[in-house]
Amino acid sequence: KNEVEQSPQNLTAQEGEFITINCSYSVGISALHWLQQHPGGGIVSLFMLSSGKKKHGRLIATINIQEKHSSLHITASHPRDSAVYICAAYSKAAGNKLTFGGGTRVLVKP
């Protein structure tokens, strides 16, 4: 079982819809990254969270360290949000390394 699980694996939304991607992890962590990967491979770092909530434009990320869960929300989704979203957890307990979720492929239709 992967230490970091993402759901759903795939998501299709209509333009303007609210999107939520979930990430859960099994070990204690000190930080969690949300990344965006577009076709062609380029990865962009969206957020790093160690507690609470962060917002950037239409993107909101939250984390609950005790419940070992994080969510990425996209408000008013747009076709340009179509990408793979990946969470990555940093854990000292797991050997000071980043462990990645399997990714959520998001398609936003106009």
Add this chain to the structure above:
Amino acid sequence: KAGVTQTPRYLIKTRGQQVTLSCSPISGHRSVSWYQQTPGQGLQFLFEYFSETQRNKGNFPGRFSGRQFSNSRSEMNVSTLELGDSALYLCASSSSDRGLTNEKLFFGSGTQLSVL
């Protein structure tokens, strides 16, 4: 400011050979980390270097090694290549000594390695 530069962009090797990949971080960034991405396993962490020292290491065999130079440029080497080493190899740099827990990781475009 130039982004993270990885060379070469594409590489084809045969089983048993070795390969060296290069990563030049953003100017001023001292942390460089390496990742392997495959369709089957997704993204996996290889190692992180800071100020020429390996700080963190993932669960890869000893055939995978790396180093960092005094100008923060980093190389990773894979010896005795296997078919399963075919992957996109990505590096990322960050600006502070917090490395993997820094606010932003800046990724290069990757080196696509094919092992025949």
